[in-house]
Amino acid sequence: MQVSVETTSQIERRITIQVPAGEIDEAVSARLKDTAKNVRLNGFRQGRVPMAVVRQRYGDSVRNEVVGEVMRERYVRAITEEGLNPAGYPQIEPKVNQAGKDLEFVALMEIYPQIELASIEGTEVERPVVSVSDADVDEMIDTLRKQNAGWEEVDAAAADGDQVTIDFQGFLGDEAFEGGSAEGHALVIGSNSFIPGFEEQLIGAKAGEEKTISVTFPGDYQAEHLAGKEATFKVTVHKVSAQKLPEVDAAFIERFGVEGGDEAKFRAEIQKNMTREAAQAVDNRVKQQVLDALKNANEIAVPSALVQQETDGMKRQAAQQFGLGEDFDVSQLPNELFEEQAKGRVQVGLLLAEVIKANELDADDDAIKAKVAELAEQYQDPSEVIDYYMGNEQLKTQVKSAILEEKAVEKLLEQTNVKDVEMSYQQALAAAQQQSDQDEGVEEEGEQANA
Template identity: 85%
Template sequence: MQVSVETTSQIERRITVQVPAAEIDEAVNTRLKDTAKNVRLNGFRQGRVPMAVVRQRYGHDVRNEVVGEVMRERYVRAITDEGLNPAGYPQIEANVNEAGKDLEFVATMEIYPVVELASIEGVEVERPVVEVTEADVDEMIETLRKQNASWEEVDQAAQEGDQVTIDFQGFIGDEPFEGGSAENHDLVLGSGNFIPGFEEQLIGAKPGDDKEITVTFPEDYQAEQLAGKEATFKVKVHKVSTQALPEIDQEFIQRFGVDDGDKEKFRSEIKKNMTREATQAVDNRVKQQVLEALKKANEIPVPSSLVQQEVDGMKRQAAQQFGLGEEFDVSQLPNELFEEQAKGRVQVGLLLAEVIKLNELDAGDEAIKAKVEELAEQYQDPEQVVSYYMNNDQLKTQVKSAILEEKAVDKLLEQASLKDVEMSYQQALAAAQQQAEQDEEAVEDDEQASA
């Protein structure tokens, strides 16, 4: 077997393999003899069909079958001998495939890039320092009360925060437009769920009122035929309801897993959950800054096959998130929606793998169990959660990957310049949300730049 390797790009290789004709012809003849033993043709007993007839009838298919097997086997041998590390499957094509001639085929493949990590030395990383105060706990309890509030119908003018039950129909000029009408629709004034200006004009409305509301659709409105246009809505107000907040009593507290209804224990649990949430927000903000710095310092080529694998995974996640069902064909979702983000994920994954390898990072069962126990604290039956994870190899692998990622980020943080910034609980959550939005904008900018 003769092998030659051509470098066509940083991560693409073109392997040409030649296999002596005698090897292929011998394998084809052996396969044809085996085939002849079981051939049944009219006029011949089983196993007595002349080889010339067998070759004429089955020779083409048998040769293709043998050549396919040889190409796959010799490809594996070639990449092993040449020390190549393929990323994904190759494209294999036979250049010469004729009886009596040496078989020649070409395998085009991508390999994992060689990563020589550049340091992020000196990069400034902001780390929020957050303390959950009693005032934060009070605010969270009020939020929980509002989430569990009931609506009580009242005979009074609607105020901001009240819920109105309305019929409405929208018009552009004198023509009603599609999707612009509803009956018995519940709308909380001040929620921002409707077009800007709509809800404000219902403040002061009473049950039985007929209102005519004029608004202008935003220029970036999703329905292009309505964007930037002035519309009139005819509105009938049926009901006005105000929120009735529940008392913070034993029954209310028990809804949140504090069985004895103890108020101090309830506050303690809320503070613990808020502290966990704040810690996650801080960790995520720090991690995103570190990973962004790592990407900027290490522009590496990314195998398209790995990007496509990530795209496929993101499509499945999107289908689940939007409840499209298992029968939904995710290939209907365009690759372009996910490609840039997938490329960034693959790049980060390759770089973190190199950090893990260089620093010989690892996580054994004890570390995995400790992490699972930490995650299980937020569930009602932590022991059951721990048992479920520790007896599932796939879940254990996922947890191990998360631990190694955390360790890799900590190693990278040693190179960065860490700046502590005091923040309130709400500021920390808002900063984490802002960071996520900035990451999305960066992806969109990359997409526009590459378009």
Template identity: 80%
Template structure:
């Protein structure tokens, strides 16, 4: 077998393989002899059909079958011989495929890029310094009460925070527009769930009132036929309801896993959960800054095969998130919605893998167990979660990958200039959320920039 490799780009290789003719012909003949034992043709007994007849009848199909198998087999041997590290499946095409001639085929494939890591030395990283205060805990308890609140009809005008039950229909001029109508719709005033100006104009209405509301749709409204247009809504009010917050008693507290209903234990549990949540937010904010610095310092080509794999994974994730069902064909979702994020993820994954390799990072079984125990604390039956994870090699592998990623980020963080910034609990959560949003938008801008270059 002769092999030659042509480098057509940083990550693309064109591998030409030649297989001696006699090797191919011998394999075809052996396959035909096997087939001849079971061939049934009129005028011949089974197994007695002349080889010339068998070859004439089945030779073409058998050769194609044998050649397909040989190409797959020799491709694996060729990339092993040439120490190629393919990213995804190759495109294999025979260029010479005739009896009596050496078989020649070409495999075009992408390989993993060679990464020479550049330091992120000097990168600026802001690390929120956050303390969960008693006031934060009380605010969270108020939020939990509101989430478990009931609504009670009242005989008064609606105020901010009240819930109004309404029928409404929207008009552009004198014509009603599609999607602008609902009956018995519950709307909390001040929730900002409707277009700007709508809820404010319902302040002061009472049950039985009928009124008209004029609003202007935002210029960037998702329905283009309504964007920037002035509309009138005819509204009928059925009911005004006030929010009734539950008392912080034993029954309320037991809903959150504190079985004895003790108030101080409940507050301690809330604070512990908030501390864990904000700790994760801080870690994620620092991590995103480190990874962004790593990407900026290391521009590498990304194999399209890996991008497509990640795109498909994001599609499945989106389908699950929006409840589209297990039978939903994710190929219906356009690649361009996910491609930029997928490319960014692949780039980061390749770079982190190199950080782990260069620094010889690893995770022991004890570290995996500790991490699983930390994760399990978020559930009501931690031991069941621990046993489930530690008894599943795939899940243990995922936890190990998470630990290695954390270690890689910590290693990179030592190269950066870290500045601690005082933040409140709410500010830290909002900052982490905003950074994730900014990162997604940056990926989209990078994708548009690459398209412009193309």
């Protein structure tokens, strides 16, 4: 076998492989002899068909089978001998494939890039310093009260935040349009669940009142026949209800798993959860700054096959997120929606893998179990969660990837200048969410790094 490798770009290789004609012909003859043993043709007993007839009838198909197998086998042998690390599947094309001539084929492939990590020395990293105050706990309790609020009918004009029960019918000019009517609909003013401008015009309305509301549908409205159109709605208000917040009593507290309804324990548990959430927000904010610096300092060629794999994964996630069903064909989603973000994820994953390799980072079962125990604290039965994770190799691998990512970020953080910045609980969460919106799914980069 003769092999020549041509470098066509940083990550692309063109491999030309030649296999002696004798090897191919010998393999084809052997396959035809095996085929002849089982051939059934009219006028011949099984196993007695002349080889000339077998070759004439099956020679081409057998040769194609053999050549296909040989090309795959020799490709694997060639990249092993040449020390090439393929990223994805190659494109294999035969150039010479004739009986009596040496087989020649070309394999076009991408390889993982050779990475020489550039330092992020001197990068400024902002690290939030957050403490959860009593006022933060009070605000969280108010949020929980609102989430568990009921509605109480009132004899008053509707205000922002009230719920109105209405009948309505929509018109374009004098004609009612399909889908523009409902009876007994409960609408919370300020929820922004209706067309812009609709809810605001119900402020001040009372039970028994009829109103005519004028609105303009947004230009990008999902129903094309309504997009950008002016419409009027005839609305009848049947009931106005104000939000009734539950008292913070034992019954309310017990809803959240605090036995006995002890308020001090309830507040302590809330503060503990908020502190953990704040710590996660801080970690995510610091991590994203480090990963952005790593990516900016190391522009690398990214194999298109890996980008496509990541794009396909993001499509599946999007389909699940929007409830499109397991049978939905994700190929209907255009690659352009995901490719840029997918490329960034792959780039960071490759760089993190190099950081992990260069620093010989690892995580044993004890480290994995400790991490799982940390994650399990938020569940009612932590020991059950730990046993479940530790008994599942796939989940253990995911946790190991997360640990290695944390260790890699810690190593990179040593190269940076960290500036502590005081932030409130809400500011820290808002900052982390802003970065998360810029690059959703950054938590998966660790899995790529350990792939």
